[in-house]
Amino acid sequence: MGVVIEATGASLRETIEWHEINWKNVNRNVRRLQVRIVKAFREGRYKLVRALQQILTRSLGGRALAVKRVTENKGKRTAGIDRELWNTPKRKSEGIQQLRKKGYRASPLRRIYIPKSNGKKRPLGIPTMKDRAMQALWKLALDPIAECTSDPNSYGFKNCRSTADAIEQCFTCLSRKTSAVWILEADIKACFDYISHRWLEKNVTMDKRILNQWLKSGYMENGRKYHTETGTPQGGLCKALHNPPYAKKKLMQSKKQISFNFNSSIQFYFA
Secondary structure, three states: OEEEEEOOOOOOEEEEEHHHOOHHHHHHHHHHHHHHHHHHHHOOOHHHHHHHHHHHHHOHHHHHHHHHHHOOOHHHHOOOOOOOOOOOHHHHHHHHHHOOOOOOOOOOEEEEEEEOOOOOEEEEEEOOHHHHHHHHHHHHHHHHHHHHHOOOOOOOOOOOOOHHHHHHHHHHHHOOOOOOOEEEOOOOOOHHHHOOHHHHHHHOOOOHHHHHHHHOOOEEEOOEEEOOOOOOOEOEOHHHOOOOHHHHHHHHHHHHHHHOOOOOOEEEOOO
């Protein structure tokens, strides 16, 4: 099945098959928009930020890249409540056409449980392929802002960062004679379960109706639908920017402010 891919700012349109998409051009055009979003955000031009986000999320190139990412990641064989997978070129092309903001409604998540190291089970919410792709699409628009606002010493779920970078930063901070002598590992109990929806709606820079669809979609378990008033289920892409980065930054700042009251030989590091 053919799909129209349009380069941002270009007047020409090219109809091609999924396997013929020029991903180099698609990535370049999306990247250019992301750079413009960063520039506008740093200049405090928030109306322009929102306008550029709309351009990116409506562009066919952006939608194609979102579909590519959710159909090539580790969860590509895990279906949501509709049991649909986008595992053929035809379905991927159809998926691009489905990523429309107008009339979008998120489906409930499929609730499953995965074992934890302590013997307990962690609830996991599995979105449908369409919802996953819509989240991946908006993640493209949110990533530039996340990189501008998140803690510079945060390494979890960050683009172009890894465990090796965190180790290097630890070495830098601990290798001096005047370095801290303690590293404290901390975990925010039930972090995903109690994140405030109101705070997210106020602080996450994206279309509020779309965000509300994800937050209030609920989940299905044993044939019954459960509504969600707080928290974000683990399993989605935008819920793993991952809680999102705005919440992570806020929590980290408050922890750092508290830590200043303790002995100066103690420092906190967050991965």
